[in-house]
Amino acid sequence: MLTDPPKSSFASDNTSGIVPEVLQALIEANDGPAIGYGEDPITSELRVAMNDLFDREVTTLLAWGGTGANIVGLQAMINSWEAIICTSSAHINVDECAAPEKFLGAKLIDIKSEDAKLSPVSLKKELEILGVVHHAQPGAISVTQSTEYGTLYSVQELKEVIALAKEAGLRVHMDGARIANAAAALQVPIAEFTCDLGVDILSFGGTKNGMAYGEAIIVFNEELVGAAEYIQKQSAQLPSKMRYIAAQFLAMLKNDLWLKHAAHANEMAQLLVQGISSIENVELTQETQVNAVFAKLPKESIETLREWSYFYDWERENEVRWMTSYSTTTEDVERLIDGIKLSISG
Incomplete structure (x- = not known):
């Protein structure tokens, strides 16, 4: 006969409640009116905080959830004839109800991987179809950090696979639903395994780390900013009361x-x-x-x-x-x- 079960759930990290500091930030953000759609002081403060975090000027967009953030980021970086290379276990491939295919109208080229990581060898093979008009052309790769199998790309592994993608003219998306866990494990500044290596757009997760809801879309590539902003609205991922997501991220970033x-x-x-x-x-x-x-x-x-x-x-x-x-x-x-x-x- 089993003893008393754990009080916390081990089903997923999104079963946990809200971090107390985040809950307090929501209460404080609720004090008085504010202009909507990101024109409020709290969201402005978050933009500065994200610039400081990545040690450069970035464009910070806020979305309702991870699937929406991924859709906005991916759609901003590919054309209608292009495809996205990912692993077969990627969240965009198996856990988003075909949302990328539906909203992007793009093919996902999924590569089997025992550890859920793209490797230069597997990526290079898929790049052989570049220039062949009969095939959807690889236009971007999407890597998940940390991965759906709980594994972690080292900085060197990311450097190699991103360099190969860039050499072939592809853009790079990072699904960072658990980017905080990756940063904590790698123990290096987040910029060192994202924008410093050439990541174009990052989905920065908050929900799985103790926020109530909300993810950030961090656009590093200035050429993609305009597209991302319009696609965010078109994809129903532009919250009117954005300050409530911004306040949560600010609380999480404060004192690390x-x-x-x-x-x-x-x-x-x-x-x-x-x-x-x-x-x-x-x-x-x-x-x-x-x-x-x-x-x-x-x-x-x-x-x-x-x-x-x-x-x-x-x-x-x-x-x-x-x-x-x-x-x-x-x-x-x-x-x-x-x-x-x-x-x-x-």
Whole structure:
């Protein structure tokens, strides 16, 4: 019989509540009227803060969610005859209900990858169709940092794959739904693995790191700014009361709160790995580099555990995913570990 389940959910990092500082920022932003569509003082302050974060002038647009942010960014960088290269496990490929294809009218060229990362070798092969009129022409790549498998591109890995894309004339989109976890794990300034390497547009995630809602679209390439701004409106991703998203991001950026919470989530994932790696019949299927743990378990244990504390199946047979967040506690992790042990031992 299993003990008490964890108080926090391991199903996803977006199951957590709102960071207290973010909630307070929303309350303060609600004090009095403000001009809409980003013409308010709070959004103006965020634009300056993002310039400081990336150590250059960038264009900061705010969207309702991650799918919308990805659509705006990708559509701004390709033509109607072009395609986007990504991995087969990319969120834009499998978890956005074909929104990129519908709104962009573009083909996704998805490459199988065991670790959810694009490699120079796999990318180079797809670039062989450049100049062949019978094929959709690769116009951009989209990389996810950190990836859907909880893996992490090193700065060098990104440098190599982005350089290859740029040499071929492609633009570069980064899906950063968990960019905070990546930055916390890499322990380098965010600019070093984004704009410094040639990323054109970044979807900067906030929801999975403790915001209520909202993502940022950071446009580094000045040539894409005009298109992104009009597409944002056309795609129904221009919030009228934008200050409520801006206030959340400002709260997260203040005193590096975004990194603090992401680092905690990463640490809790490592604690979970340490606790389950020696359990018989538990097989880790991916290296845990941020806040995601992937493992194979006996089928009967999965069913028992999921009824006790819900989580998701993943792509391989008997593979599951556990996600930690800013609100995950050491006690939560210990309870999950105990539950896994008991479910397997019977």
